[in-house]
Amino acid sequence: MPLKITFLGHSGFLISDGKHTVAIDPFLTDNPVAVHKHEEIKCDYVCLTHGHADHFGDTLQLAGANDATVVANFEICAYCESMGVRKTEPGNPGGRIYTPFGYVAFTPAIHSSSYEGKYMGVAAGLVLQIGGHKIYHAGDTALFSDMKMIGEVAQPEIAMLPCGDRFTMGPKLARMAAEMIKPKYAVPIHHSTWPLLTSDLSEFHPNGVEVKHMAPGDIWHYEG
Known part of the structure; x- marks a missing residue:
């Protein structure tokens, strides 16, 4: 079944199979590169990798406006429930x-997770x-060797990998991650949003993996 994959900017995506639509890490408000406003987003589910504001983003607004289900770790879900989700x-x-x-499965990542000090x-x-x-x-993460196992177990067709450096992998390490995971396509994310994040992706050229560059607002009609 074809998918409609919309890049929301930074690490955010909207993914639809024509019947269900999933938002991942929908950071829109205060995102300097976003071209969408949360009022424009229609979704059934909001899936979150962690609690940082540049990923949690507009979750509460989307859940409220769409009566959407939030899929996240226990602590994030408990917080959302306390806020009326x-x-x-x-x-x-x-x-x-x-x-x-289908399903959502969480994988390890090497990073921190908090929201407004919580x-x-x-x-x-x-x-x-x-x-x-x-x-x-991949959410926000450093490179770690078990990415090879994630690739073997999950066998993803597409891997969305942070490349911005400083807070996550940079382009060179993200290239190594893609080569361990072995998807058909790798999409670089979490780069170029602010000056602290690199915009030079010249080292992100994994062997045997096609790189799909997406700008905020781009739509990819993926058929496999």
């Missing part, structure tokens, strides 16, 4: 959360199965 699906790395479109559980990546396709969104 009606539907949550908590999980943590190691298992799957089954949904009408602890928000462990940071994670996630594997999304939707429309018969599998996508790995």
